[in-house]
Amino acid sequence: MCIKNLRTIAIAAILTLAAHNATAQDLLARQAPIDRKARAVDTLSLQRVIDEEVAMTVAADLYDTFENTGVHNRAASLPDNFRIDLRDFTMPTPSRVVTSNYGPRWGRRHEGLDIKVYTGDSIRSAFGGKVRIVKYDRKGYGKYVVVRHPNGLETVYGHLSKQLVKEGQELKSGDVIGLGGSTGRSSGSHLHFETLLNGVPINPALMFDFRMQDITGDFYTYSKQNYSDESAEATKLRGKMGNGGYTPEMVRGDVAPAFKPAKESASSSASNAVKQYHKVKKGETLSAIARKRHTTVNRLCRLNGIKKTATLRPGQILRYS
Numbered sequence: 001m002c003i004k005n006l007r008t009i010a011i012a013a014i015l016t017l018a019a020h021n022a023t024a025q026d027l028l029a030r031q032a033p034i035d036r037k038a039r040a041v042d043t044l045s046l047q048r049v050i051d052e053e054v055a056m057t058v059a060a061d062l063y064d065t066f067e068n069t070g071v072h073n074r075a076a077s078l079p080d081n082f083r084i085d086l087r088d089f090t091m092p093t094p095s096r097v098v099t100s101n102y103g104p105r106w107g108r109r110h111e112g113l114d115i116k117v118y119t120g121d122s123i124r125s126a127f128g129g130k131v132r133i134v135k136y137d138r139k140g141y142g143k144y145v146v147v148r149h150p151n152g153l154e155t156v157y158g159h160l161s162k163q164l165v166k167e168g169q170e171l172k173s174g175d176v177i178g179l180g181g182s183t184g185r186s187s188g189s190h191l192h193f194e195t196l197l198n199g200v201p202i203n204p205a206l207m208f209d210f211r212m213q214d215i216t217g218d219f220y221t222y223s224k225q226n227y228s229d230e231s232a233e234a235t236k237l238r239g240k241m242g243n244g245g246y247t248p249e250m251v252r253g254d255v256a257p258a259f260k261p262a263k264e265s266a267s268s269s270a271s272n273a274v275k276q277y278h279k280v281k282k283g284e285t286l287s288a289i290a291r292k293r294h295t296t297v298n299r300l301c302r303l304n305g306i307k308k309t310a311t312l313r314p315g316q317i318l319r320y321s
Contacts, residue, residue: 058150059151059152063198071141071196072200073200078200079224080225081221081224082221084207084221085151086217091126093191093210095116095117096210096211097251099114100113100114101239102239112156112192112195114191116190116246119179121180122180124177125176127149127155127173131145131147131168131169131177132154134166134167142158142182142184142186145177145178147177153196154196157178158191159181159190160180160183161181163177163178164176197222203235205234211257212238213256245277245320277318277319279315279316285312286308293321295320303320303321304319
């Protein structure tokens, strides 16, 4: 083979190798951002796993078992201090109407909040977690569900018309767990909502503001020393207003209950600081409602733009203050 041909072959080989190296370098350059993204995704995934494990550890350290026999643990004691993560929450119902507070009621202790809902309204899990109890208690909760959450809380949903979950089922925040109703010991359709810490009820108003459809902060730190005063203040700020009057719009969550300005009327009393409403029952008259709500027929007519001879319909909402 002549020298000229050898030179040609050598040059071709060098050019091929150079092109290969250039292509390889280009591939490496293009791959670098992908590798960085992959590492970032891996880091985020790992962090999520770690966060979930830490969260589950909170509940695991607080509870000895996942037994399904009772709602409360009367023998349990609360820690002196306990920080509860309230992020990634969902309000159990859009209703803004609290009809009964946490605390003493009718000679016994009411261990949750009663929220006005209508039969068939969707009731949602406040946080992600695992269903611990799905049962029926005819003398108390009626059809109810208890969910344990990784943040250490358990939530109770009572008087449901239908339960839509099973014991042991894993839930995400906002999953529908049942439908509103009036089963068990109940005088009307509503949601009985409890928050438990280590099986002991604590005031939901410390963490949930149904009127504003929000939580009170990203975290709530339970303090055994300060609990009594904080619970009383929470009820004052976020509990039942007036005597529980409401409109359908409040129950649907369309509007929040409105306070009257402090100086609106010289004759206004503290109990009338809120616009209050009455839902007409079958057979009720204006005079009967006026007696029940401690007002006058003339005032009812003026507030609602009706005449004394007006025919009332069952379910009609009348403002009385």
